[in-house]
Amino acid sequence: MSQRLAALIALLAFVALVVGALVTGGKLGLDNTGPTRISFQIATGSTDGVYFPVGQAMAGVISHPLGVGRCDTATVCGPAGVILSARTSQGAADNLRAVNSGAVDSGFADGDVIAAAVAGRGAFRRPARHLRVIAALFPEEAHLVVAAKSSIKSVSDLRGKRVLLGPPGSGGAVRSKAILDAYRVRVREIISDDNAGQLMRDGKIDAYFSVAGVPLDSVKSLLADHVARLAPIDGEGRDRLIQAVPQLARAVIPAGAYPGDGGAVETVATRAYWVTRDSAPDPLIYGMVRALFNPANQSALVASHPSARNIGLDNAAANPGAALHPGAVRFYREKGVLPGSG
Numbered sequence: 001m002s003q004r005l006a007a008l009i010a011l012l013a014f015v016a017l018v019v020g021a022l023v024t025g026g027k028l029g030l031d032n033t034g035p036t037r038i039s040f041q042i043a044t045g046s047t048d049g050v051y052f053p054v055g056q057a058m059a060g061v062i063s064h065p066l067g068v069g070r071c072d073t074a075t076v077c078g079p080a081g082v083i084l085s086a087r088t089s090q091g092a093a094d095n096l097r098a099v100n101s102g103a104v105d106s107g108f109a110d111g112d113v114i115a116a117a118v119a120g121r122g123a124f125r126r127p128a129r130h131l132r133v134i135a136a137l138f139p140e141e142a143h144l145v146v147a148a149k150s151s152i153k154s155v156s157d158l159r160g161k162r163v164l165l166g167p168p169g170s171g172g173a174v175r176s177k178a179i180l181d182a183y184r185v186r187v188r189e190i191i192s193d194d195n196a197g198q199l200m201r202d203g204k205i206d207a208y209f210s211v212a213g214v215p216l217d218s219v220k221s222l223l224a225d226h227v228a229r230l231a232p233i234d235g236e237g238r239d240r241l242i243q244a245v246p247q248l249a250r251a252v253i254p255a256g257a258y259p260g261d262g263g264a265v266e267t268v269a270t271r272a273y274w275v276t277r278d279s280a281p282d283p284l285i286y287g288m289v290r291a292l293f294n295p296a297n298q299s300a301l302v303a304s305h306p307s308a309r310n311i312g313l314d315n316a317a318a319n320p321g322a323a324l325h326p327g328a329v330r331f332y333r334e335k336g337v338l339p340g341s342g
Contacts, residue, residue, distance in 0.1 A: 040106065043108070051272070082288065250269075293316065
């Protein structure tokens with residue numbers, strides 16, 4: 001064999017290796033020890049929220065390190081070699097920007113924030129065209145947290161009060177303004193990324209909104225210490241809000257969810273979604289979704305946070321704010337969640 005021919009064969013082999021690495025997540029796997037290691041990140045939120053512990057649990061059950069016995073059972077883990085990791089972030093809007101740009105593989109976000117990102121509204125200057133939904137996860141209820149000593153009984157009572165809307169450029173700030181607009185209330189707006197609970201403890205704000213799965217630890221702490229209480233989001237203002245933001249729906253924070261003797265609290269809710277980029281390989285997403293919804297993994301998910309008990313196939317493709325990823329569509333069709341066949 002001539003040196004020129006040998007060099008050409010070697011070049012073609014290298015090109016094939018690189019192409020294969022791109023398809024499987026960008027790792028060349030030159031050690032030839034087995035399936036390629038595929039790193040896949042989940043951008044979540046702060047450590048005191050719901051997203052981070054649920055993201056850690058999902059990473060644990062879906063990851064498929066080589067030689068792990070529990071992954072010997074088909075469909076319990078994700079594709080061989082995939083290693084998921086949960087990372088903290090500034091929240092939903094930050095996650096969606098990072099996923100859309102390719103800076104992170106996937107992230108969690110609220111349904112209404114996803115819809116705003118796709119449309120290029122609110123906190124998003126231009127449409128996020130590369131977002132694809134992997135799965136709807138669990139409901140997220142809106143909490144109107146008010147100072148315990150205040151006279152605030154409803155959203156309308158916020159008029160003229162100091163209300164923390166959220167960090168600048170965040171989905172939370174946009175949603176807070178949408179709620180206030182629906183109730184036609186003007187407040188003393190505070191835009192800050194400072195900790196809401198600490199601001200309330202310091203007496204620097206009268207109220208704030210937070211959307212998260214119930215219970216939210218930071219809210220639980222405020223209520224247990226009699227620093228704050230919950231006020232309802234209801235009435236005609238709620239109807240206008242739902243009409244303006246279709247990803248929101250009527251909901252109730254059940255009695256007993258938080259400390260104190262308060263009863264059920266009327267509110268609105270969206271859902272948390274797992275989102276990736278349109279460039280994520282279909283087989284990878286298919287395999288991860290299959291593992292996520294394997295019944296053998298349910299107990300580990302629920303142990304991460306009570307909200308995770310609502311992660312199930314029945315609502316997995318419900319009302320996504322962006323198009324579903326084709327790999328997820330294939331799985332949902334196989335399971336009869338979506339019409340058609342894979």
